[in-house]
Amino acid sequence: SATQLLRDPRELVNGVVPAAGREGLAGDTPASTGASDFSCNGATLETPPSYTYKNASLVNFVYPECQEKMRTALREVRARFGQKHPLVIDGKEIWTDKLLKSVNPSAPDEIIGYVAEAGIPETERAVKAARRAFETWARTPVEERCQLLERAAAILDRRRFELSAVEVFEVGKAWAEADGDIREAMDFCLFYAHQMRLMGYPRLTQNVPGEESYQHYWPRGVALVIAPWNFPVAILCGMVTAALVTGNAVIMKPAEPSAILGSLLMEVFQEAGVPPGVLNCLHGRGSVIGAYLVDHPDVEMIAFTGSREVGLRIWESAGKTRPGQRELKRVVCEMGGKNAVIVDSDADLDETIVDTIYSAFGYQGQKCSACSRLIALEENYERVMHRLLAAAASLRVGNPEQPGITVGPVIDETAYHRIQEIIEKGKTEATLAFQATNIPDKGYFIPPTIFTDVKPEMTLSQCEVFGPVLSVLKARDLDDAIRIANDTDYALTAGFFSRSPANIERIKAELVAGNVYVNRSCTGAVVGRHPFGGFKMSGGGTKAGGNDYLLNFLVPRVVTENIMRHGFAPETTPERRAEFLWPPQLDAGLGTARRA
Structure with missing residues (x-):
């Protein structure tokens, strides 16, 4: 049958049959491996349940039924404006x-x-x-504790369109960006469980x-x-x-x-x-x-x-x-980050430009992983700029309540004025190569902006903008590009577009960033697949x-026991055993009383 043909070969090898239709949400009971490698002072216990983690799916707003669900959610959320929590x-x-x-950053009133x-x-x-x-x-x-998280994931899934709609209104996210945020929350619940x-x-x-x-x-x-x-x-x-x-x-x-x-x-x-x-x-x-x-x-x-x-x-x-x-x-x-994407001389520009535009201007550049600097090699610079400026002109700026909007408002008035000041200063240091027009009069909208003739020491190269501003730098060669990319206080994400296996391997070894992406966007980390986090001034290196x-x-603890009994010891020692739970006596020791 088709079902048998589509079975995971590992099931046949290991003899493990997962629960039918398992999606990893609340109410599921993971299939046991049947092994007995637990011990509780010599007694064997059943192996804890296990299953293969699977990321939740994204909503595809191409489908009319998904669009209608989102429109309904937007109407229902709007009807609840003004509620107190x-x-x-x-x-x-x-x-x-x-x-x-x-307030709604698209309409602050x-x-x-x-x-x-x-x-x-x-x-x-x-x-x-x-x-x-x-x-x-x-x-x-x-x-x-794990089951609590799985129940939360199921509730997030059930309220998915409602929560996405609130994100559209409260933080100005476009439909797909809002849904991606809810999907990631579900993933965190399931992955950490x-x-x-x-x-x-x-x-x-x-x-x-x-x-x-x-x-x-x-x-x-x-x-x-x-x-x-x-x-x-x-x-x-x-x-x-x-x-x-x-x-x-x-x-x-x-x-x-x-x-x-x-x-x-x-x-x-x-x-x-x-x-x-x-x-x-x-x-x-x-x-x-x-x-x-x-x-x-x-x-x-x-x-x-x-x-x-x-x-x-x-x-x-x-x-x-x-x-x-x-x-x-x-x-x-x-x-934060001051993330750079390097474009090699042989890069596929169709791929490069699409992913760079998304990395730089998705959610108005208000991502710590956003592409803030584009570094193009001299021999490819003019071709990159021609394609980049044409693609930027196609961005749709407006109220994200409407489908198809790619750039919405920045979060609040403070951010609006701060980003405008950076843009004005940039005009005195570099060349304003592109700035979108047809910006809504109402709301905290910043036009997508691209600067060229940017130098590594400029504010545009060193300061995290956290807005829809992209700085383009020219590098003599790959050595120069790597030097420019690494010359910041931050080390969060970085990207590289190339067809050269040798250059790709070099970039993997030399770019200073917590997450290095090759031939794809430098944003959009997926839970479990792309552990996310940086070092230097981007963070403490956690993922x-x-x-x-x-x-x-957590704090680690080791418990060691001499199990020799009159010269004899068990022939085997189980790999794992039952939990050492937080002891009740700590209520009067390390717990509340310790701080009295």
């Missing part, structure tokens, strides 16, 4: 006297909604709730007769998650799920411009069954509650994605030990969506 602390809705409003603004009292209450909840959550078995099942059980360090020595991991404690607005569901969800599945209690602070989406994600986890206090949602000013939480002695770790300026302040502050603090704070900091990302949220 509370803080969530210890599972309870908390209202305050102050509200923060969230439209208020998407309001959120309650937290002050220091609410923030302290959230820390205490998380501390209490941690003692129970840390002892919750790995499988239960999968990873935790693989690493969440004690594993034998070496097989030595007469001794069992197992390494395993415990959670860190209370994790603070500070998220950006540009991927308002995906990045927030990714950091939150990594902290939750590893057994930490979480205080999440969504970015102010995307506060409504933060509240909606909180609803998703509440529906999925997150226990009270395990996940708390605070809205407020970063300079007030964010700074307070970073300095708090009861916050063991901080996961941050955002600007270099804020990230460095967090890193510096977290390094100071304060009265009552018993843990060294762990900081996961993912910051979101990678096999080792969860280790940032």
Whole structure:
């Protein structure tokens, strides 16, 4: 039959038949391998469930039914404009006297909604709730924590068009960009659940007769998650799920411009069954509650994605030990980039131009991975520019509520004026080669802009713009291009277009970036396939969506036992064993009482 012909050959070799139609979402029970390689002080236990992780699919808006679902969602979300959303602390809705409003960057007079603004009292209450909840959550078995994430993924899938529509209004994303953000959030849920099942059980360090020595991991404690607005569901969800599945209690602070989406994600986890206090949602000013939480002695770790300026302040502050603090704070900091794409002399320009335009101007260039510098070799420069300028002229700028828009508004008035200042300064340093026209009068719209005659030392080459501005530099040869590309404080993404196998291999070895892409866009990392993150001033080298990302949220521990009994030892030592869960006695030791 067709079904038999399409079966994975590994199923036939291993004799493992996965659950029919498995998509990796909530309610699935992964197929057991049937092996028995677990031990609990000599007793064998069933192997933990396992399955092959699979990324969620993207919505294809070519199909009329998908377009209609999106239009319906946009109408329904618009009808809810002005709703108020509370803080969530210890599972309870908390209202305050102050509200923060969230507006539509395409039409700033439209208020998407309001959120309650937290002050220091609410923030302290959230820390205490998380501390209490941690003692129970840390002892919750790995499988239960993984299933919470899978239920959340299923709810995200069910609310996919609704959440995408909110992104269109609240942060100005085009349809496909908004859907991609929700898809990535689902992927984070499923991937981190999968990873935790693989690493969440004690594993034998070496097989030595007469001794069992197992390494395993415990959670860190209370994790603070500070998220950006540009991927308002995906990045927030990714950091939150990594902290939750590893057994930490979480205080999440969504970015102010995307506060409504933060509240909606909180609803998703509440529906999925997150226990009270395990996940708390605070809205407020970063300079007030964010700074307070970073300095708090009861916050063991901080996961941050955002600007270099804020990230460095967090890193510096977290390094100071304060009265009552018993843990060294762990900081996961993912910051910006000044990403370069090099075009070799023999590059396929059809491929190069399409991917460069998308990398530079997709979501208005408001991605830390966006192409900000295009470096073309001299012998190919004129051909590249001719094709690039023609392609840029085809960009559709407008309100992303309409299908087919490729460039929407920047996030707010502050960003609008900052980017305009960079463009005006660029006009005095370089040559303005292209600037789009037919820009909407209403809203924070910046025209896609291309500068040429840019030199490596100019502001346009060194400053992260975070807007629809592309700087084009000319290189003498590949040596010069690599030197220019690497000559920044950042090391996040980089790209190379070429047909030369030798040059491609050289680029793989010499480009200084956390993610190097060859003959494709330098944006659009996929969870599990492209672990994402940079170094230098782009971050601490962590890789979101990678096999080792969860280790940032854990502390390693080794338990060793002499198992010789009157000169005899078991013939075999199991590879893995049951969990060493967070011990109850720590409630009076390392838990709440330790900070009294």
